[in-house]
Amino acid sequence: MHEECGVFGIWGHEQAAQLAYYGLYALQHRGQESAGIAVIDGQTMHSHRGMGLVTEVFANDRLQSLRGFAAVGHVRYSTTGESSIRNAQPLVFDFRQGNLALAHNGNLVNARHIRDILEHQGSIFQSTSDTEVVAHLIARGIYKTIPENVRESMSMLKGAYAFVILTDHELIAMRDPHGLRPMALGQLDGAYVVASETCAFDTIGATFVRDIEPGEMLIIDHNGLQTHRFSETAHKALCTFEYIYFARPDSDIDGFNVHMVRKQLGRLLAREAPVEADVVIGVPDSSISAAIGFAEEAHLPYEIGLIKNKYSGRTFIQPSQELRSLGVRLKLSAVKKIVAGKRVVMVDDSLVRGTTSARLVSLLREAGATEVHVRISSPPVRHSCFYGIDTSAREELIAAKKSIAEIQSFIGADSLAYMEEATMLQAFGVTANEPHGFCNACFTGRYPTEIFPTTKTVLEERSKHPVER
């Protein structure tokens, strides 16, 4: 499962590019495929983007040439194909009204529709990215100022987005009317900062001001900050997976700290699905908080039963099938002294296809665990996400096809329990029956927006036959 992106913007600081670099570095967990930064210096827009980690893309003196007082940055998720530099962001365009750099986190469900229309009007596309569609809409806008054309373009978009746009004259930040993807506003030394997660603020020493509202458009320029609403109603529907899996534990999103939510999910899970056991372990890194919560609530010792090797890199040589069958295990190791002879509760934050869980259960048994009880701190994932999370196509989601008993058998656990949606919502102090402000579509199938018939098909086909460039 991959988060699609992290975005960052800053206006009003002499060292805009450097701060974007450190901000993206803090957001690196949201995407490791590519990174990019665009800056303006009052005259010209400069940009650089490349494949790899922020530190790799901006190695050598790349950052030096990006001088300016405002910047927008982007990190993108990791895929296997190396050739997708064209999809790296921020996308930078030159059009009638000047320069435009766009950074986008999310997924537009009607992008294909709009693209078809634009293509019939003669538009050409250089990437497969939804974001390019938005650039065309803005360029074809009829208003005199870019912000007006941006706002008008937003009214045509459906889906999930947190946008940061840099023009020659302003920085614009927007969050979709449902607030599916997070974005926050901060301040540093007189400058304004926006970022997908607050951990970016902590890293650069900025102060958190507030979350950006669903349907809100911030315009930051030499006159300061203005706020506009480009969408009226729409009930809020923040992605719960941000808390469960993607975000950094030290980030606060829409008022909740990620680690605290995870720990609380662990506690609730311990109450809902208790089990007689000797020790509680978590799957590194994202399930550690939930495992600690589970252990506290269950009055069981929390232990480091699985260790993750932190030195894998882009040039890692995968073991041959032969070596794998010998037992070469590279990413996670079980700690024998901890699990041997023990009844182990393994807390994981989610279970998508089941193959990793099956491998971990087997690893723990080989290490001597007498029982392995798997506890998932979220409900079964039964539906695809169309809002920017790279869950697999629906037929690969094990919970879409198998019962919980079948899944337990598939992964070889002595017991398996997921969390109910209602229980999960308790961690946020809300209930499932009334409007609660979260998107749980991947668990429930209740999508907060219209899902265009073609979207599913397009997304699924795209993953089969990618238009590589």
Added chain:
Amino acid sequence: MHEECGVFGIWGHEQAAQLAYYGLYALQHRGQESAGIAVIDGQTMHSHRGMGLVTEVFANDRLQSLRGFAAVGHVRYSTTGESSIRNAQPLVFDFRQGNLALAHNGNLVNARHIRDILEHQGSIFQSTSDTEVVAHLIARGIYKTIPENVRESMSMLKGAYAFVILTDHELIAMRDPHGLRPMALGQLDGAYVVASETCAFDTIGATFVRDIEPGEMLIIDHNGLQTHRFSETAHKALCTFEYIYFARPDSDIDGFNVHMVRKQLGRLLAREAPVEADVVIGVPDSSISAAIGFAEEAHLPYEIGLIKNKYSGRTFIQPSQELRSLGVRLKLSAVKKIVAGKRVVMVDDSLVRGTTSARLVSLLREAGATEVHVRISSPPVRHSCFYGIDTSAREELIAAKKSIAEIQSFIGADSLAYMEEATMLQAFGVTANEPHGFCNACFTGRYPTEIFPTTKTVLEERSKHPVER
């Protein structure tokens, strides 16, 4: 002085990308800044482009992933900025009618005009390249087939171009109505090949078929080769600098072998501007042929009096001013034993700003030459080129500001002679007074096409304030 590009296309060979690689390798002298190849395999278009030499851009296994039966390739000239990957070609687009890859050699004099119009219609641009303008025109075409829309687009373009376009269904090659830039057609093993110069055919073992005609559009697809004329009249005006400086000596362009032309220029120069001397030397590499011709005609020994170091690379460390003042000379060395005590004729193919010539004359004197007579195998360059040659802005052209006597004094030569335009044309068997089929605008100021008022301004300003991306 830089040639802008080399283009290559192939249709109907299983190893299209590999052959494009070797073809571009043969055309590498036409551009060292970036290289790229796009292929089609009947389903998808794949492409890769990058900064650097062909061998660098396609290092590792980059070529492996470019499987297909047709390819288009491009090499681009060297500039100092590293960040111009966006201008690397072939440009690849997705539009209403499918995929499109464009490779362009030349310069469109009305590109800025068309771009303004397109921008006012809402087009967005991702590069500063003229070529992107053409993609927009094609995409906005009203005809049902891409070739029709390509042809229609060509009618709007003014300037110099050799285009190779790859679509999902055909390879299209065009040369502008004046034939300012060269392009030839070849065959290999049942496949069709097009290239800027015939040396690419020799390298891949292809047979030369014929030069592509000015105003001709070749369409190559599964049904074979069709030829169309997209422009009626227009007198031919092939760039003489292709012969004088850019092209490889082993290439034949529009019926003339480059080495033979150069040698003949040398002979004619010896007749026109003889000098009492002991030895004739040429400035490597492009002036060697002319120097040999001069020596033969003058019955003087031709010697290797200047040697060029062939191992400079992209990471070369330039000497500090201090070391330069000590006499560190990296690119060219004078051979003392050859020039010491001798009256030397130094033949050079052209003289643009005069600084290099001044350095070489001084180098030869330090090496002991008693006299240095400079002979230029082309007329004085007094006008900017708007057709794809990166001559300097007009105020940097020494012959635009100084008399020949002043130039002789500036470079410190004992004598200096250029060639008359009429003499130069003799090398091709034509005369200056009647239509002769060559563009000598940089010598004469007689441009074969309209030059848009803004073009000069735009070009000159662009070189001062490049829109970096």
Added chain:
Amino acid sequence: MHEECGVFGIWGHEQAAQLAYYGLYALQHRGQESAGIAVIDGQTMHSHRGMGLVTEVFANDRLQSLRGFAAVGHVRYSTTGESSIRNAQPLVFDFRQGNLALAHNGNLVNARHIRDILEHQGSIFQSTSDTEVVAHLIARGIYKTIPENVRESMSMLKGAYAFVILTDHELIAMRDPHGLRPMALGQLDGAYVVASETCAFDTIGATFVRDIEPGEMLIIDHNGLQTHRFSETAHKALCTFEYIYFARPDSDIDGFNVHMVRKQLGRLLAREAPVEADVVIGVPDSSISAAIGFAEEAHLPYEIGLIKNKYSGRTFIQPSQELRSLGVRLKLSAVKKIVAGKRVVMVDDSLVRGTTSARLVSLLREAGATEVHVRISSPPVRHSCFYGIDTSAREELIAAKKSIAEIQSFIGADSLAYMEEATMLQAFGVTANEPHGFCNACFTGRYPTEIFPTTKTVLEERSKHPVER
């Protein structure tokens, strides 16, 4: 503080180099400066080593060319200088008795003495590494077989070492008479494996057989495994810092699991130095286990109060002083929601110079902690290590100069407590008063071996004026 190295050896497997690669990958935490592997194929010894992580050094097809049935590998700690490829191991030599590859973890206290003697006998040295001294001793040996000469050479060495040596005919593994550095023996699929830590066995699927004994020499060849003792008595003195800081939590060393020891140290610390507080946090990564133990014993919640960014790389751009003063904090972030308004216990495994602790305390206060109590799960470090741990020179050790109260004030904590040596030993079930089998010299100044007068001087000077190559 840096561990000097990790070593790995394997004999009797067709994929020796690949397994060494994965073994070194598991040992990567013991050294990130350089990596190397040497193999034998029965005829020739092949080797490759380079600067950087295992995955970087063996990128491309480097591993392919290392075919053989036996291998020795090495990872070395990180320094700032890039030019120390000469010190990368395994060192490979050709001498009278054939080929020899040496991999060494530890430090020889009399290396300088032996080197002086060897130099006076005409030896030449290509590295500053102690290991090269050993190669000379072996080559000058008077016995007929390499193992005999190796054993004889060991008798001349004083200090800490775990050696793995590969010759044309055998793999030899030795641990110094005090067992200062760890090494274990395993088996995989009929092959023998040795490694600094057992986590390497788990990664490649090997079975742990036993720890190698202090003063033991294992010879593994086509006839199987032989054990010899090259040193008689000597009381065992395993470095406690292996448990406290260096080793991976999932490794077992001489019978103790690292995570379990750390957790027990945390429990003992909570008993020895309790404090009224709201929350316990650990300094990632090595202090997490101790923090969990402390929290359990103190019945306080364990929380993730400090987060480490895991994406830093070799090309990381350090922030300017100006940005640092703005508050740019890259490696560790405090989680505000967890520590704000709380009395925090920060558990760290050791405190060497105090600067990091001071920074972390300040970070926690800025994040809103009302009190910060620092608990160190080891005694004060007051003495330099001469056995392979890169502690600072003695004058940089804060506990060598300041009282605990002064240190508390320096780091700005509300309270500070270290652990007594006696308490620490309880974690291993031994007492300080009787022979206990551990080296605590950095805490106590009681060095298990003679420390040559020059050693200190040499080591300290070396760090000031490194003989770079």
Added chain:
Amino acid sequence: MHEECGVFGIWGHEQAAQLAYYGLYALQHRGQESAGIAVIDGQTMHSHRGMGLVTEVFANDRLQSLRGFAAVGHVRYSTTGESSIRNAQPLVFDFRQGNLALAHNGNLVNARHIRDILEHQGSIFQSTSDTEVVAHLIARGIYKTIPENVRESMSMLKGAYAFVILTDHELIAMRDPHGLRPMALGQLDGAYVVASETCAFDTIGATFVRDIEPGEMLIIDHNGLQTHRFSETAHKALCTFEYIYFARPDSDIDGFNVHMVRKQLGRLLAREAPVEADVVIGVPDSSISAAIGFAEEAHLPYEIGLIKNKYSGRTFIQPSQELRSLGVRLKLSAVKKIVAGKRVVMVDDSLVRGTTSARLVSLLREAGATEVHVRISSPPVRHSCFYGIDTSAREELIAAKKSIAEIQSFIGADSLAYMEEATMLQAFGVTANEPHGFCNACFTGRYPTEIFPTTKTVLEERSKHPVER
């Protein structure tokens, strides 16, 4: 055929490393496999070496860290194996008398003998290079100063060598008693410079002082320059292949300019082996001078009939056999317009295995040459070189096995003529019958030094079973 190396040394200049860099750049044609520089700054010796061209090895800021007032540099020839960084020079050692950096051009015929003796005395070797043997001899010397021990060591060496040695206190340059390999002395701005070829002086702006004498040892230190003779008699025997093939045309070696010698060889060849023909061409780059001389003497036009692509690099992708059979020809192209319908004289400087010549003759015929007459400006190579030239083993030398008629038939030429040894010597103004100062052993089998029985065997076996490291 490969030249083994180029050496460079400088003493007494603040920018020693930079000047070494440019000097090696001028000597790059003598070796492209590896490059290295060592410097001293009065306190420490710093060095860096790596695989690849000088510009690649010293990319980034590598040169910055090499501060000092004296330097020694080396370039080494190209082989296929990448792993030979250990053989890269200068070799740098630390021994009783301080630091020592050695750079060597040539080959020691008794290196294996000395190495055997040293190994029996307990020496260890880290490279397969002869040069390491010399370092051991110096270190085992019994004299008080390094220069004395160097001189003594030289007395034990047999074979070809130009050595440049840098110590903490002096720069030492030596040429073997036969002067088999060239080396010259220059001056620059108060500093002394030594280099394999004078082209290095011209590049850095140094003045040629004189050639270093066979058997001479120069010691350059803060007191200036001293000269010693370490060998008495020995008749001089400079390698003629330096003139024929290796050296740069602008270099002067022992009084003769390389280009002038080559041109004179061409003239003599035209007299000795005239042929009725239309045009004379040379094989680039080294045969151009001879071809010009041949053409002048024969009163035939000299033309550029073969063109060499100058853009090949280290990452060049070799064509598959299939593409090669299609006619892909990458390095050299024939110029059809020049050779078609012509009787061509192809002048080449030497003919070793015959395969290249056969390919070129065939290339010329395909390009339409009606006759191809091959003229070789040196005698048949019938014997291996043991002095540093990587000629093939004897069984691969076509002239050792076949008659000239058979060779002509093998390469498919209409006629073939070599040059007589006596004629070749005329170019230097000497005759074959009296002592003439040149080594022609590869033509005549008369080796100027003893050839140790094992040398041949060792060299030949080494090329079959390289001890890779």
